[in-house]
Amino acid sequence: xxxxxKVIEKLKLNVLHIEDVPESFSSDVYRLTxxxxxxxxxxxxxxxxxxxxxxxxxELLKGVIPVPKVLDIWYGDESAVGALLLSAIQxxxxxxxxxEKLSFQIGVYHAMLHEVKAHGYGYHVTDGFKQLEQNNxxxxxxxxxxxxxxxCKEILDSELVERCIHHFDGVFSALPHPDGPCIVxxxxxxxxxxxxxxxxxxxxxxxxxxxxxxxIDFTKVNRYIWKVNPxxxxxxxxxxxxxxxxxxxxxxxxxxxxxDAFSAVVWCKNRGIEKNHAFLQENILILRNSVGFRME
Numbered sequence: 001x002x003x004x005x006k007v008i009e010k011l012k013l014n015v016l017h018i019e020d021v022p023e024s025f026s027s028d029v030y031r032l033t034x035x036x037x038x039x040x041x042x043x044x045x046x047x048x049x050x051x052x053x054x055x056x057x058x059e060l061l062k063g064v065i066p067v068p069k070v071l072d073i074w075y076g077d078e079s080a081v082g083a084l085l086l087s088a089i090q091x092x093x094x095x096x097x098x099x100e101k102l103s104f105q106i107g108v109y110h111a112m113l114h115e116v117k118a119h120g121y122g123y124h125v126t127d128g129f130k131q132l133e134q135n136n137x138x139x140x141x142x143x144x145x146x147x148x149x150x151x152c153k154e155i156l157d158s159e160l161v162e163r164c165i166h167h168f169d170g171v172f173s174a175l176p177h178p179d180g181p182c183i184v185x186x187x188x189x190x191x192x193x194x195x196x197x198x199x200x201x202x203x204x205x206x207x208x209x210x211x212x213x214x215x216i217d218f219t220k221v222n223r224y225i226w227k228v229n230p231x232x233x234x235x236x237x238x239x240x241x242x243x244x245x246x247x248x249x250x251x252x253x254x255x256x257x258x259x260d261a262f263s264a265v266v267w268c269k270n271r272g273i274e275k276n277h278a279f280l281q282e283n284i285l286i287l288r289n290s291v292g293f294r295m296e
């Protein structure tokens with residue numbers, strides 16, 4: 001609470017009410033009601049790179065897809081990373097039932113995001129845009145997986161790790177040629193899609209967004225939308241293809257299911273296994289299913 005009070009002071013806000021926003025896993029998010037009656041959001045990212053990344057992405061996407069408007073930014077000091085003051089979008093997270101009409105719209109907006117081109121593969125950090133080594137998406141993906149092996153060995157069953165490493169090689173080699181570089185969200189799931197009634201009202205949470213290949217961005221759509229209600233998949237794809245061609249999902253999804261879950265295990269290790277226990281178990285189960293590994 002001390003940090004949000006400091007942010008309010010730095011941004012010179014006249015606040016009537018402060019409400020903590022749940023389900024903000026990486027950053028601290030607060031909904032503020034100002035004395036004027038206006039509702040705004042303050043986002044305090046996990047680190048300064050995420051502050052700059054979200055700011056740059058929201059500025060880039062302004063007028064392209066519905067995203068929060070950056071009303072102000074505080075660049076922080078020696079004790080705080082800073083904060084973004086964001087406009088409120090009239091809508092709620094899309095965590096209820098998603099029908100075919102809404103799924104079509106989600107596909108349209110996801111494709112519109114992927115249509116935003118970039119000059120190279122990489123991501124924004126505090127001191128500018130950091131391009132990937134050799135501007136090579138495949139090299140980046142493989143390098144990440146290599147880095148995650150040792151942390152995963154500290155947490156996962158040794159046989160499961162070995163099966164994941166073996167499985168990675170097979171599904172990695174089967175990937176289609178990467179598209180891009182284009183803007184990818186990296187956490188495109190129902191909680192970050194705002195709806196008003198049965199219409200998409202906005203897309204939020206761009207702190208992990210970057211210039212990449214669209215192939216990485218379908219994993220959570222598959223996990224949290226298509227698998228929950230399989231009837232949403234075809235309308236989503238039709239919506240997406242009304243803007244741009246869909247890549248070969250049958251070759252992409254098996255790989256990124258493994259890649260994303262492997263990454264999530266490391267994330268849980270870094271952010272605290274106990275407080276992220278449920279998320280860790282969810283991703284261990286995904287890894288087991290990906291490689292056909294059953295515990296006795």
